[in-house]
Amino acid sequence: MTQEDKDFEASLRELSPAEVPGALQSQILESLETAYEEGRQPTVVAGTISKFRFLRPLAVAAAILIAATGVFFAVLNNLDTHPGTPPGTMAMTSNKVPFVPVHAENIFEGVEDEGLFLTGEKMPVHGVRYRFSDSFKWENPEDGSIIKMTIPSERLYLLPVRTD
Amino acid sequence: MNDDLSSEWKEWFRINGTKLLLFARTQTNIEADAQDILQDAMLRLLKSYGSGENDKWEPPPLPLAYTALRHAAIDLARKNTRRTRREQNSDYLVSAHDPAGDWFGTSTLEEKEKSSALKQAIGQLPGNFRDVLVLKIWGDLTFSQIASTLEIPANTAASRYRYALEALRKILKPNSL
Incomplete structure (x- = not known):
C-alpha cells in the first residue's frame, strides 16, 4: 500500500x-431483555435442533407408511392377477382389482429462514427449512372412485457459517 | 434478568453498536430498514449465541455479528422485493426511499460536509467494494475476518479493499477529504 493510500x-x-x-x-x-425473559433464546435454539433430530424418525416413519400404503395397494391390485400378465395391465384387466395408482406428486410449498443456530460443538450454522407436500392418488377404473393421500414433509438444512 | 446478560451484552452493544449500525446503513438505503436489521440481527445473535449452559451469556464475536447483519439484510431485501411486487400488483403507491440518517459522528460544519460527501461516495461504490471498505476502516475487522464474514478468500478481500480505496479517492477528489 502506498503512502498516499495510508494517508x-x-x-x-x-x-x-x-x-x-x-x-x-x-x-x-429492551427487545433483548424481552427475548431472554420469554425464554425464546438458547434453550429454544437447542430445542429446535433437537426437535429436528426428533423429527427425523418421524420422517422415516412417514416414508415407511407411504411405502407400506403403496405396497398394500400394489398387493391388492395383484391378488387375482394372472402371473404372466404385465403389471401395467393387471389393474385394468382384472375385475376384482379396484384401485390403480394414477398420480404421485412432490410439491414444493415454501422455504423459511430459521436464523442462526449453534450446534453442540458451538459451530454457528444458518438454518433453512424447506416445506413440501407429497400427494398420491389411486383410482378405481370400474366406478371412478378415487383415494387421495397428502402428507406434509419438511427438511431443515443447517449451513455452516464461517466466523474465524 | 440475568445480570451477566444485562451488563455484558449492554456493554458489548455500547462498544460495537455504532459500527454495526454503520454497516447496517450501508446494506440498505432506508434508515428504518437499517435499524430493523440491526435489531433483528441482535435478536438472532442472542437466540443463537447466548447460551444457558452454566448460566453463561457471553456476547458474540464481532465477525459473527456482521454475518448476522448480512443475513438479516438479505432476508429483509427478499421480503421487500415480495412486498413491492404485491404493492405494485395492488396499485399501491410505493413511497420514495427516505434518506438515510447521519452515518458519521460530527460536531463541526466541516465534519458534517466531510460526512455527507463520504456517505454519498460510499453509496456510489459497488456493493462488494463497499462492504470490505466499511468492515476494514470502521468495522475493526482483519482481512481474514472480513473474508469469513463475506465468504470470500482473504486475498480477494485485500484486493477489493485496495480497489475500494482507489475508487473512493477518485469519487471524493473534488471534495478532497
Missing part, C-alpha cells in the same frame, strides 16, 4: 460511526 485511509478513520440513536438503543436492549 487517505487515515483521513477516513478520522470520521467515526455515528452513535446509535438513544431510542433505537433502548428499543434493542
Whole structure:
C-alpha cells in the first residue's frame, strides 16, 4: 500500500460511526431483555435442533407408511392377477382389482429462514427449512372412485457459517 | 434478568453498536430498514449465541455479528422485493426511499460536509467494494475476518479493499477529504 493510500485511509478513520440513536438503543436492549425473559433464546435454539433430530424418525416413519400404503395397494391390485400378465395391465384387466395408482406428486410449498443456530460443538450454522407436500392418488377404473393421500414433509438444512 | 446478560451484552452493544449500525446503513438505503436489521440481527445473535449452559451469556464475536447483519439484510431485501411486487400488483403507491440518517459522528460544519460527501461516495461504490471498505476502516475487522464474514478468500478481500480505496479517492477528489 502506498503512502498516499495510508494517508487517505487515515483521513477516513478520522470520521467515526455515528452513535446509535438513544431510542433505537433502548428499543434493542429492551427487545433483548424481552427475548431472554420469554425464554425464546438458547434453550429454544437447542430445542429446535433437537426437535429436528426428533423429527427425523418421524420422517422415516412417514416414508415407511407411504411405502407400506403403496405396497398394500400394489398387493391388492395383484391378488387375482394372472402371473404372466404385465403389471401395467393387471389393474385394468382384472375385475376384482379396484384401485390403480394414477398420480404421485412432490410439491414444493415454501422455504423459511430459521436464523442462526449453534450446534453442540458451538459451530454457528444458518438454518433453512424447506416445506413440501407429497400427494398420491389411486383410482378405481370400474366406478371412478378415487383415494387421495397428502402428507406434509419438511427438511431443515443447517449451513455452516464461517466466523474465524 | 440475568445480570451477566444485562451488563455484558449492554456493554458489548455500547462498544460495537455504532459500527454495526454503520454497516447496517450501508446494506440498505432506508434508515428504518437499517435499524430493523440491526435489531433483528441482535435478536438472532442472542437466540443463537447466548447460551444457558452454566448460566453463561457471553456476547458474540464481532465477525459473527456482521454475518448476522448480512443475513438479516438479505432476508429483509427478499421480503421487500415480495412486498413491492404485491404493492405494485395492488396499485399501491410505493413511497420514495427516505434518506438515510447521519452515518458519521460530527460536531463541526466541516465534519458534517466531510460526512455527507463520504456517505454519498460510499453509496456510489459497488456493493462488494463497499462492504470490505466499511468492515476494514470502521468495522475493526482483519482481512481474514472480513473474508469469513463475506465468504470470500482473504486475498480477494485485500484486493477489493485496495480497489475500494482507489475508487473512493477518485469519487471524493473534488471534495478532497
